[in-house]
Amino acid sequence: xxxxxxxxxxxxxxxxxxxxxxxxxxxxxxxxxxxxxxxxxxxxxxxxxxxxxxxxxxxxxxxxxxxxxxxxxxxxxxxxxxxxxxxxxxxxxxxxxxxxxxxxxxxxxxxxxxxxxxxxxxxxxxxxxxxxxxxxxxxxxxxxxxxxxxxxxxxxxxxxxxxxxxxxxxxxxxxxxxxxxxxxxxxxxxxxxxxxxxxxxxxxxx
Numbered sequence: 001x002x003x004x005x006x007x008x009x010x011x012x013x014x015x016x017x018x019x020x021x022x023x024x025x026x027x028x029x030x031x032x033x034x035x036x037x038x039x040x041x042x043x044x045x046x047x048x049x050x051x052x053x054x055x056x057x058x059x060x061x062x063x064x065x066x067x068x069x070x071x072x073x074x075x076x077x078x079x080x081x082x083x084x085x086x087x088x089x090x091x092x093x094x095x096x097x098x099x100x101x102x103x104x105x106x107x108x109x110x111x112x113x114x115x116x117x118x119x120x121x122x123x124x125x126x127x128x129x130x131x132x133x134x135x136x137x138x139x140x141x142x143x144x145x146x147x148x149x150x151x152x153x154x155x156x157x158x159x160x161x162x163x164x165x166x167x168x169x170x171x172x173x174x175x176x177x178x179x180x181x182x183x184x185x186x187x188x189x190x191x192x193x194x195x196x197x198x199x200x201x202x203x204x205x206x
């Protein structure tokens with residue numbers, strides 16, 4: 001599959017051949033859903049917790065005698081029916097993540113790349129580099145290219161000036177190839193890859 005290569009001035013500077021095994025797969029929503037669910041589950045902190053009967057700071061003594069008071073019999077004030085008593089089956093600190101095989105994660109990333117290519121939302125540029133970290137200049141170039149909500153993926157490393165220039169631009173993110181993931185790709189309207197990113201992704205996903 002051939003794709004035009006643009007520069008940041010929105011001019012065509014050549015073409016590139018994309019691997020159909022990575023950028024030409026059938027788009028399957030079930031695969032993308034499973035990978036995104038796996039990613040978001042790993043991001044959950046799992047620090048929510050409530051106190052059970054054994055955790056509340058109340059006396060374990062019997063609140064009143066067993067018989068003769070007219071009240072229902074009680075063993076302690078820690079019961080869940082009392083104010084400030086323990087919580088029944090409340091949340092506890094735990095890890096929300098679950099397993100997903102490397103093979104399936106690779107398939108998910110390939111499917112996300114293929115989805116952007118089929119939608120026409122994949123843009124290839126020659127390089128993502130700036131001579132100075134000027135946000136205003138980069139914003140003008142992005143407006144010229146029609147890139148308002150996009151994810152840039154560069155090669156093994158991101159150009160420092162380019163990364164600094166994008167910090168104050170809303171809805172524009174930059175990642176190195178090692179950070180490419182399904183969730184970030186899908187939540188942006190456009191995916192912008194550099195030539196280095198294409199070669200690195202093809203090496204990573206072969």
